[in-house]
Amino acid sequence: MATEVTQLFIDLVRVETRLYNAVDARLRAAHGLTAGQYQLMQIISERDTCRVLDLVQETAITVGAASKAVDRLEAAGWCRRAANPDDRRSSLLSLTPAGSGLLAQARPTFEEEVAARVVGVVTGPALQQTAISLAALRFSLERHQRAGEA
Amino acid sequence: MATEVTQLFIDLVRVETRLYNAVDARLRAAHGLTAGQYQLMQIISERDTCRVLDLVQETAITVGAASKAVDRLEAAGWCRRAANPDDRRSSLLSLTPAGSGLLAQARPTFEEEVAARVVGVVTGPALQQTAISLAALRFSLERHQRAGEA
């Protein structure tokens, strides 16, 4: 059992690395945006409100890295920090019009690149089953994290 | 289609990040070894011969990073570079007895941690289907890479 799960882990890491690199290269070339920035902007755009700590919890990056990443998004003119009336320790993050526009342009590129690498490699039903399993694993791992397990 | 595949990609990245972090923390605490070092040593141990470029191709890290990582494994006394009689531009990498011993100790820790996070979260058949899909995706992505596609 343990060895099969180990093989799954190694394949998971290899697939993630290569898919991520492919998407990153494509987004950089087409829109001057890294895959990491794309993900952060996507999270900011889809949440009702978003603080730096929300990015940390969603992506499992460190607070320092998230703070600096937001600095860079702000410097590029894609994101703003606004005062949070409910808690003045934090800021509310939002995309600027330029940021929203860029994200809207980048989204089809992102989706095309992922689809090109994935669709057809495994059958539709197998892909669906994989998607369901990964979603369940994600939920479980995030639950453990929220439970303070690190 | 594209959006479902996008969701799969995001879940894949989140699962990989959290699983990798969990394994890394466990290996560090129990054996003073990072997950990256574990993987490199595992590759060196299972190959008949191993050069720096073989590590690069398997893990999709850069040549510079691989060279420095091997420096660190050597400095820790876990790995050796030996002259390659077939091609004097490269070295043949091998684990020292200390490195082999550490890897043998770390392997059950690694497998336990992965199994603890994965087994029971999805059913056995679903896990098997996921493993098969990931293996197919890995193979496809590596084939594209060997074809020189980046």
Added chain:
DNA sequence: TATTGTTATACTCTATAACTATA
């Protein structure tokens, strides 16, 4: 006191590229 950041240090990775030695 605990939480939400920001900032700093040291280390590892990234991309890129110059460079050496060998094929």
Added chain:
DNA sequence: TATAGTTATAGAGTATAACAATA
């Protein structure tokens, strides 16, 4: 010329921790 590897730079991530402001 091309390949294998080392080395260097700058930028971005990691862990860790000190710190300020607020809850």
